[in-house]
Amino acid sequence: MRPGRVVGAALLAVLALGPVLPMGGMRQYVLHVLIQIFVWSFIGGAWSLMGRFGLVSLGHGAFLGLGAYTVTLLWNAYGLTPWLGGVVAAALTSVLALVVAYPCSRFQVVGHYFALVTLAVGEVVRLLIIAERNWTGGSLGLSLRASPHDSVLAMQFADKRVFYYASLVLWLAGLWIWYRVDRSMARAAMEAIGEDETAAASVGIHVTRFKMGITMLSASLTAVGGVAYAQYITYVNPDTLAGIGVSLRIVFAVVLGGMYSLLGPTVGTALTIALGEYLRVVFGLRLIGMAETIYGLLLILFIIFLPAGIYGSLRDVVAGLARPARLASGLR
Amino acid sequence: MLELRGVTAGYGHFTALWDVTLRVEAGEAVAVVGPNGSGKTTLMRVISGLVAARTGELVFEGNSLAGRKAHEVVRHGIAHVPEGRRIFPRLSVGDNLRMGAFQPRARQAFAESRARVYDLFPVLRERERQPAGSLSGGEQQMLALGRALMSRPKLILLDEPSMGLAPVLVLRLFELIRRVREEGYTILVVEQNVRQVLKLVDRAYLLEVGRIRMEGRAAALSEQDFVRKAYVGL
Amino acid sequence: MIDPIFLLEAAVNGILLSGVLALLALGLNLIFGVVDIVWIAYVDLVMVCMYLVYFLVMIYGWPLWLAGLASVALGALLGLGVHLLIITPILGSAPVNQLLATGGLLFFLQSFATFLWTTDHRTVRLALPILEVGGMFLSFVRLIAFAISLLAMIGLWVFLRRTYIGTAIRAVSQDREAMALMGADPQRVYLVTSAVGGAMAGVAGALLIIQYSVHPFFGAAFGPLTFMICVLGGLGNMVGAFVASVVMSEIISIGGVVISTEMGYVIAFVVFIVMMFVRPGGLLVRRG
Ligand SMILES: Nc1ncnc2c1ncn2[C@@H]1O[C@H](COP(=O)(O)OP(=O)(O)O)[C@@H](O)[C@H]1O
Numbered sequence: 001m002r003p004g005r006v007v008g009a010a011l012l013a014v015l016a017l018g019p020v021l022p023m024g025g026m027r028q029y030v031l032h033v034l035i036q037i038f039v040w041s042f043i044g045g046a047w048s049l050m051g052r053f054g055l056v057s058l059g060h061g062a063f064l065g066l067g068a069y070t071v072t073l074l075w076n077a078y079g080l081t082p083w084l085g086g087v088v089a090a091a092l093t094s095v096l097a098l099v100v101a102y103p104c105s106r107f108q109v110v111g112h113y114f115a116l117v118t119l120a121v122g123e124v125v126r127l128l129i130i131a132e133r134n135w136t137g138g139s140l141g142l143s144l145r146a147s148p149h150d151s152v153l154a155m156q157f158a159d160k161r162v163f164y165y166a167s168l169v170l171w172l173a174g175l176w177i178w179y180r181v182d183r184s185m186a187r188a189a190m191e192a193i194g195e196d197e198t199a200a201a202s203v204g205i206h207v208t209r210f211k212m213g214i215t216m217l218s219a220s221l222t223a224v225g226g227v228a229y230a231q232y233i234t235y236v237n238p239d240t241l242a243g244i245g246v247s248l249r250i251v252f253a254v255v256l257g258g259m260y261s262l263l264g265p266t267v268g269t270a271l272t273i274a275l276g277e278y279l280r281v282v283f284g285l286r287l288i289g290m291a292e293t294i295y296g297l298l299l300i301l302f303i304i305f306l307p308a309g310i311y312g313s314l315r316d317v318v319a320g321l322a323r324p325a326r327l328a329s330g331l332r
Numbered sequence: 333m334l335e336l337r338g339v340t341a342g343y344g345h346f347t348a349l350w351d352v353t354l355r356v357e358a359g360e361a362v363a364v365v366g367p368n369g370s371g372k373t374t375l376m377r378v379i380s381g382l383v384a385a386r387t388g389e390l391v392f393e394g395n396s397l398a399g400r401k402a403h404e405v406v407r408h409g410i411a412h413v414p415e416g417r418r419i420f421p422r423l424s425v426g427d428n429l430r431m432g433a434f435q436p437r438a439r440q441a442f443a444e445s446r447a448r449v450y451d452l453f454p455v456l457r458e459r460e461r462q463p464a465g466s467l468s469g470g471e472q473q474m475l476a477l478g479r480a481l482m483s484r485p486k487l488i489l490l491d492e493p494s495m496g497l498a499p500v501l502v503l504r505l506f507e508l509i510r511r512v513r514e515e516g517y518t519i520l521v522v523e524q525n526v527r528q529v530l531k532l533v534d535r536a537y538l539l540e541v542g543r544i545r546m547e548g549r550a551a552a553l554s555e556q557d558f559v560r561k562a563y564v565g566l
Numbered sequence: 567m568i569d570p571i572f573l574l575e576a577a578v579n580g581i582l583l584s585g586v587l588a589l590l591a592l593g594l595n596l597i598f599g600v601v602d603i604v605w606i607a608y609v610d611l612v613m614v615c616m617y618l619v620y621f622l623v624m625i626y627g628w629p630l631w632l633a634g635l636a637s638v639a640l641g642a643l644l645g646l647g648v649h650l651l652i653i654t655p656i657l658g659s660a661p662v663n664q665l666l667a668t669g670g671l672l673f674f675l676q677s678f679a680t681f682l683w684t685t686d687h688r689t690v691r692l693a694l695p696i697l698e699v700g701g702m703f704l705s706f707v708r709l710i711a712f713a714i715s716l717l718a719m720i721g722l723w724v725f726l727r728r729t730y731i732g733t734a735i736r737a738v739s740q741d742r743e744a745m746a747l748m749g750a751d752p753q754r755v756y757l758v759t760s761a762v763g764g765a766m767a768g769v770a771g772a773l774l775i776i777q778y779s780v781h782p783f784f785g786a787a788f789g790p791l792t793f794m795i796c797v798l799g800g801l802g803n804m805v806g807a808f809v810a811s812v813v814m815s816e817i818i819s820i821g822g823v824v825i826s827t828e829m830g831y832v833i834a835f836v837v838f839i840v841m842m843f844v845r846p847g848g849l850l851v852r853r854g
């Protein structure tokens with residue numbers, strides 16, 4: 001086995017045992033943070049499916065919010081189980097993605113313009129949620145109707161450990177999908193498209209089909225992430241789940257980690273969440289705004305000084321250290 | 333006047349020029365010919381500072397150009413008329429010429445330079461207020477040349493001036509370049525139109541896959557031989 | 567049925583709003599066109615300038631016109647600062663990184679404003695009359711703000727058309743490399759552009775604080791709209807920016823009266839998305 005695999009297996013074992021490790025009074029809090037990391041890493045991974053091919057979306061908040069609100073509204077109004085609600089949410093989001101992606105691809109809206117179009121889509125969804133305040137709760141948000149007792153059908157559990165394992169599985173599933181896309185034909189095609197669309201089309205790559213496919217996949221996975229988040233937090237709000245703020249946060253985390261590697265989105269998400277939590281704990285209710293100020297400042301510094309992302313830069317460093325070692329062993 | 337010794341340059345991991353050595357004397361006209369993709373444009377860009385040379389020396393009138401940015405190179409008296417003309421399409425012809433005289437020394441002599449350019453290319457005077465993008469291909473090439481002259485250069489780099497022009501216009505353009513030359517400018521020209529350009533210049537270099545393959549006086553070089561060589565690989 | 571006079575009033579208010587939006591879109595457009603980077607935090611700079619005018623006028627008792635000039639100066643300084651500190655190091659980076667660096671600035675400015683000035687809404691109230699014209703109520707303040715934004719736009723136009731450096735800025739936006747061959751140091755042109763763009767934000771800030779209240783999230787409310795108008799106007803097209811601004815302001819203003827404020831914005835954004843498909847070069851430019 002390669003050393004990478006050993007480390008991976010060990011890490012996975014620790015994560016699987018996470019909830020039973022002794023953590024004193026911190027257990028609930030640690031689990032809470034880890035769940036957030038898993039869910040947002042999954043969402044970041046979904047974003048990077050598009051981002052790495054040059055489709056920089058600033059509107060993933062739209063997909064996230066659509067997923068979260070759909071499942072919450074269906075449960076609150078009709079008592080539809082989130083399992084089915086989630087399917088409906090993913091389907092709806094795919095349709096939205098299709099409606100956006102098809103013309104974008106057809107009319108070659110790329111680069112900055114693609115980012116701005118998706119940003120507009122994110123704003124539209126956020127504003128629609130606020131405008132339809134009669135049944136969405138508007139900017140005050142909406143609580144998930146509590147089920148009287150733990151229920152698999154309602155996807156509601158009092159014990160955080162259930163959510164912990166569920167989100168761990170979700171995260172692993174996200175990694176698996178990422179890996180499959182990375183190894184597929186689609187990747188070669190998408191990379192060619194990202195480089196030069198006209199050239200890709202000229203060698204027979206169906207540009208529109210690939211772009212739509214990857215966008216729909218990315219969007220529906222994001223919606224699933226929104227469903228998971230809504231079920232866990234049991235409260236949805238247009239400003240935290242839709243709009244430009246959350247979209248930017250997703251992109252930040254991914255770019256910070258490095259969007260071209262399997263674990264990049266996870267590293268970036270873990271770091272931004274840990275940082276956010278740390279600042280929140282340090283400042284508490286004092287100096288309101290200070291935590292976010294430092295967060296913003298650090299983001300700027302990271303982007304300037306680690307343009308390849310943390311994971312990417314780290315790997316470069318490790319490769320740099322490993323190379324002389326390998327040379328030495330080769331000489332022996 | 334201009335001397336390149338052992339210049340190597342490229343893009344990223346790709347090397348487009350290998351160990352290029354080349355000389356242009358004051359008052360000379362020199363051509364660089366070679367098939368598509370042989371590195372001619374890269375050579376011009378290295379001289380004008382748009383691409384940094386990795387190794388080698390670039391000396392212009394005794395000053396090293398190594399590490400100079402494009403906007404500094406112009407001040408030394410080198411004007412680069414880039415491939416595809418690259419005029420400012422939404423600026424008027426007059427404003428294009430004004431921009432040509434951007435550097436301070438040239439700006440002082442603006443009126444005089446413009447009068448000279450208009451004498452050389454009267455059509456530009458007629459079109460002074462039109463957007464440059466509305467000119468015909470030949471007129472745009474004249475504008476690009478005129479704009480370069482506005483910087484009061486000593487050496488003019490011309491990258492494929494005849495590109496995209498109808499054959500009749502090509503002949504006229506070469507005639508104009510000849511007149512520019514007679515005004516005392518030194519010229520380094522890159523061309524695919526080997527037959528024409530050899531009539532214009534004193535010496536020529538043949539570039540192939542990033543290396544200088546041949547060098548000689550234009551008159552002495554057998555035209556047929558040169559044409560054949562230049563188009564190997566086309 | 568809505569009284570037609572309300573619609574007319576909304577339409578007039580839409581036009582009045584369009585002035586300052588056009589100004590902002592032009593400032594952003596200038597920077598985007600020349601430096602090729604979208605300043606996601608552009609309207610957050612406006613927010614900072616609004617606070618400046620608020621404090622100078624309400625706390626320190628400066629006359630409004632002087633505070634307005636200070637706002638323009640601050641805007642220009644902020645523009646220079648953003649370019650030197652944030653943009654210059656990432657000029658060669660991937661477009662995502664460029665978006666994110668100014669996005670980080672957005673987070674920073676929003677939260678720092680929250681930290682310094684809390685989330686209270688603040689306004690500079692002017693004792694100027696409300697005019698009644700044919701049954702419509704029009705704010706004199708807005709009329710003045712509109713007039714000044716028109717003047718600022720004309721000023722920008724003259725700067726870009728009639729001055730040497732202004733022409734150079736337009737030239738760089740058309741062909742950066744060719745302009746370097748003319749002897750222009752791109753970095754210096756960028757700096758001038760960023761200062762001018764920042765100054766536009768300063769003008770807009772002074773004009774906005776007398777009409778709307780400022781709070782740390784002001785940029786979030788006006789930012790997306792500004793990007794859309796900027797793009798709809800078409801790069802480097804001043805008339806286009808104005809037309810786009812009028813169209814978007816009218817949709818928002820009339821939509822706000824007929825349906826609801828949010829739906830007004832929704833319709834405006836949908837129009838933007840659709841226009842991106844049919845007129846990607848801007849409202850006034852045919853696809854081609
Ligand atoms: N910006 C660039 N990035 C990467 N490779 C380039 C770039 N420009 C040119 N090249 C490569 O450098 C080589 C020389 O190109 P060029 O100098 O344009 O040749 P020529 O002008 O003789 O046609 C070609 O193989 C071309 O593909």
Ligand SMILES: [Mg+2]
Binds near residue numbers: 374
């Ligand atoms: Mg060439």
